[in-house]
Amino acid sequence: MILDPRPSVIDERLKKVKRVIAVTGWKGGIGKSVTAAVLALILGKKGHRTGLLDLDFAGASAHVVLGTDGIFPKEEKGLEPPLIAGVRFMSVSFFSKRKAVPLRGANISDAIIELLAITQWGELDFLIIDMPPGINDAALDIIRLIPRTEVLAVTTPSVMAHSVLARSLELYERLKVPTLGVIENMRQGSGKPAGPAGSIRLDPKLEAALGSPEKLLKTAFASDLEKISRAIL
Amino acid sequence: MHEWALAESVVKTAAEHSKNEKLKKLSEVGVVFGELQAIDQEIFSFALKELVKNNDKISACKFKVINEPAAFKCKVCGKEFSLKSLKKTDVEAEYIHFIPEMAHTFLKCPKCASPDFEITAGRGVYIKYLKGLQ
Ligand SMILES: [Zn+2]
Numbered sequence: 126m127i128l129d130p131r132p133s134v135i136d137e138r139l140k141k142v143k144r145v146i147a148v149t150g151w152k153g154g155i156g157k158s159v160t161a162a163v164l165a166l167i168l169g170k171k172g173h174r175t176g177l178l179d180l181d182f183a184g185a186s187a188h189v190v191l192g193t194d195g196i197f198p199k200e201e202k203g204l205e206p207p208l209i210a211g212v213r214f215m216s217v218s219f220f221s222k223r224k225a226v227p228l229r230g231a232n233i234s235d236a237i238i239e240l241l242a243i244t245q246w247g248e249l250d251f252l253i254i255d256m257p258p259g260i261n262d263a264a265l266d267i268i269r270l271i272p273r274t275e276v277l278a279v280t281t282p283s284v285m286a287h288s289v290l291a292r293s294l295e296l297y298e299r300l301k302v303p304t305l306g307v308i309e310n311m312r313q314g315s316g317k318p319a320g321p322a323g324s325i326r327l328d329p330k331l332e333a334a335l336g337s338p339e340k341l342l343k344t345a346f347a348s349d350l351e352k353i354s355r356a357i358l
Numbered sequence: 359m360h361e362w363a364l365a366e367s368v369v370k371t372a373a374e375h376s377k378n379e380k381l382k383k384l385s386e387v388g389v390v391f392g393e394l395q396a397i398d399q400e401i402f403s404f405a406l407k408e409l410v411k412n413n414d415k416i417s418a419c420k421f422k423v424i425n426e427p428a429a430f431k432c433k434v435c436g437k438e439f440s441l442k443s444l445k446k447t448d449v450e451a452e453y454i455h456f457i458p459e460m461a462h463t464f465l466k467c468p469k470c471a472s473p474d475f476e477i478t479a480g481r482g483v484y485i486k487y488l489k490g491l492q
Contacts (some may be wrong), residue, residue, distance in 0.1 A: 126485075126486060127486070128375070129484055130368045130484065130485055132367075133370040133371045134363065134370055134376060153387075200359055203360050203363035219453075220460050221460060221463050222463075225463075226459070226462065227463070232462065235481075238457070239482070240455050242363060242367055243360050243456065253481055333376050
């Protein structure tokens with residue numbers, strides 16, 4: 126027999142976390158990771174105890190957004206996520222020397238279970254998860270292991286992104302996963318927001334603020350996202 | 359030490375199992391340590407002792423450690439290999455200790471250098487058997 130003991134403690138690790146929000150997107154380059162990281166910074170700045178968990182193994186980038194060079198979790202009956210600009214941060218990038226991690230689906234699931242089993246989050250109001258893109262084994266595993274996950278979807282104005290989005294939202298509905306909303310990122314021009322949750326304007330200054338939580342919080346991107354977060358959370 | 363977190367999962371799973379199987383007492387649990395994860399046996403055993411103290415059903419339980427050598431099979435060229443044949447730095451070994459899947463980032467097939475191999479044995483911690491009184 127092979128009995129995997131790790132899933133049994135995941136509930137325990139997240140026991141004092143009030144809400145788990147999975148930020149998801151269905152293709153690369155739409156700003157999913159920036160949205161997840163800046164949302165965590167915004168909530169942290171408001172005084173909420175907030176965690177950010179980067180589970181995007183293939184494209185882990187929250188550490189680049191936050192600028193976390195030379196930091197490693199503290200080992201203490203598990204791993205304690207370091208505090209970065211008011212946010213408890215855990216990422217696969219801590220263990221990969223910031224390299225991409227070439228993993229097949231089943232291996233990604235195994236790594237996610239390991240990380241969830243050994244991370245001691247403590248008390249949090251919000252845990253924001255930067256999800257692997259798409260609905261694949263990894264995404265389904267997170268939903269299975271943390272059934273109270275709420276999904277926040279990020280998309281862009283491009284038609285393709287929207288059609289993939291519609292199919293994925295349908296799937297989440299069938300899985301009975303609550304969807305907090307869809308954020309339309311990189312919007313140009315004015316008019317009615319296309320995403321039900323609201324729109325974030327294309328912000329040419331965002332790129333230069335990456336790596337600095339302080340600068341990020343002052344961007345137009347953050348101010349648009351802050352409005353959306355007030356409406357949906 | 360992060361061994362503590364894994365020891366906790368073993369104790370919790372053992373306790374849940376004895377409840378599901380309606381066991382009065384759990385007498386023995388076989389815990390496998392995969393070579394790849396390089397668990398510190400002393401810390402793990404100490405954590406187990408501390409963790410079972412407050413649970414009547416498992417406080418007398420013996421945890422038997424079974425060491426499992428790591429084995430790999432390349433998905434590209436089919437080569438089968440062991441951990442001894444692979445080079446890694448101390449830091450890389452430490453990262454693999456936390457997340458064994460990091461083996462794919464730091465190790466490669468000794469024949470064709472691909473990171474696309476399968477860990478066929480000895481990945482990490484799991485429970486192989488549980489014995490108890492009905
Ligand atoms: Zn090979």
